[in-house]
Amino acid sequence: MSDKNILVSTAYFAPIQYYTHILKADKVYIEQFENFIKQTYRNRCVILGGNGAIQMIVPVVKGRGSKILIKDLKISYDTDWQRNHWRTLFSAYSSSPFFEYYSDDIISFFETKPRFLLDFNVEIHETICELLEIDNKAVLTDDFENVPSNTTNLRESISPKINIQNHTNFQPQNYTQVFSDKLGFLPNLSILDLLFNVGPNSYSMLETSAI
Numbered sequence: 409m410s411d412k413n414i415l416v417s418t419a420y421f422a423p424i425q426y427y428t429h430i431l432k433a434d435k436v437y438i439e440q441f442e443n444f445i446k447q448t449y450r451n452r453c454v455i456l457g458g459n460g461a462i463q464m465i466v467p468v469v470k471g472r473g474s475k476i477l478i479k480d481l482k483i484s485y486d487t488d489w490q491r492n493h494w495r496t497l498f499s500a501y502s503s504s505p506f507f508e509y510y511s512d513d514i515i516s517f518f519e520t521k522p523r524f525l526l527d528f529n530v531e532i533h534e535t536i537c538e539l540l541e542i543d544n545k546a547v548l549t550d551d552f553e554n555v556p557s558n559t560t561n562l563r564e565s566i567s568p569k570i571n572i573q574n575h576t577n578f579q580p581q582n583y584t585q586v587f588s589d590k591l592g593f594l595p596n597l598s599i600l601d602l603l604f605n606v607g608p609n610s611y612s613m614l615e616t617s618a619i
Contacts, residue, residue: 413559415439415549416566418478418529420466421453421598425578426566427540428617436545438533439563440479440526441552444468448567450478451525453598456585457500461594463568464493468525479548481525490518497600504586506607513539514600536599540610579619 413435419426426449430436444450451466467484470476494515501507513535522528530546537544555561580595583606602610 413437413556415555415559415561415563417442417445417448417450417563418526419449419453419533419566420451420464420525420529421532421536421600422449423454423566423568423596424580424599424602424614424617425596427536427542427599428578428614429562429566430537430545431540431542431611431614432618433545435547435559437549437556437559438530438546439552440477440548442478442563443475444478444481447569450529451481452568453600454568455497455500455598455601456587456591456594457496458587458590460591461597462496462500464496465489466525466528479524479526482523483521483525483528485521490521494518501586501600501604504604507604509607510539510603536603539603540599540614542611577619579617581613581617583613 412433414429414433415437416426416429417439451468453464455462455464467487467489469482469484497514517528517532517535522531530548533546534544536542537546578596582593582595583602585591585593585601585605599610602613606613
């Protein structure tokens with residue numbers, strides 16, 4: 409089973425579905441020439457807290473024009489969002505089985521101030537691949553219009569606006585989450601939810617989630 413090559417948007421601690429595709433792909437193209445699109449995984453992730461799903465959003469610097477290439481999009485530090493994100497993660501996952509195991513690798517992303525969102529996300533992706541023990545096959549695109557041959561375009565299909573039940577090649581597998589007893593199982597959260605709850609078995613969970 410292989411997607412051969414895939415084209416994806418950049419993502420901030422991307423959802424499980426994102427890494428299910430990456431696990432199968434021969435090569436991964438990350439789009440850098442598209443215009444920034446709001447309310448997507450490009451600058452947000454979804455985790456699970458005690459009261460349900462929580463969206464963590466990386467604020468960005470808005471330019472004068474409405475269109476900004478994703479490679480040129482700067483992160484805003486007008487608010488202390490990094491401190492807030494880490495506090496939220498700690499509150500949600502400090503009691504999870506593998507939080508301490510991975511926390512040192514993850515907290516580093518909240519202790520520096522990278523300038524550009526794309527660079528920040530690429531560094532996150534590299535670390536996630538290492539933790540998942542997935543070969544990092546990602547390269548940045550050369551231009552926007554030219555979708556490489558033998559490549560599946562997933563730039564818009566992996567989106568918080570699309571119900572995952574509509575995806576025929578992704579079947580999320582249930583696993584025990586911190587608040588499962590209270591909330592039941594919430595599928596396709598950030599890859600962090602899988603890592604903190606499942607740990608080294610995350611790779612096999614991704615495999616079984618691919619149809």
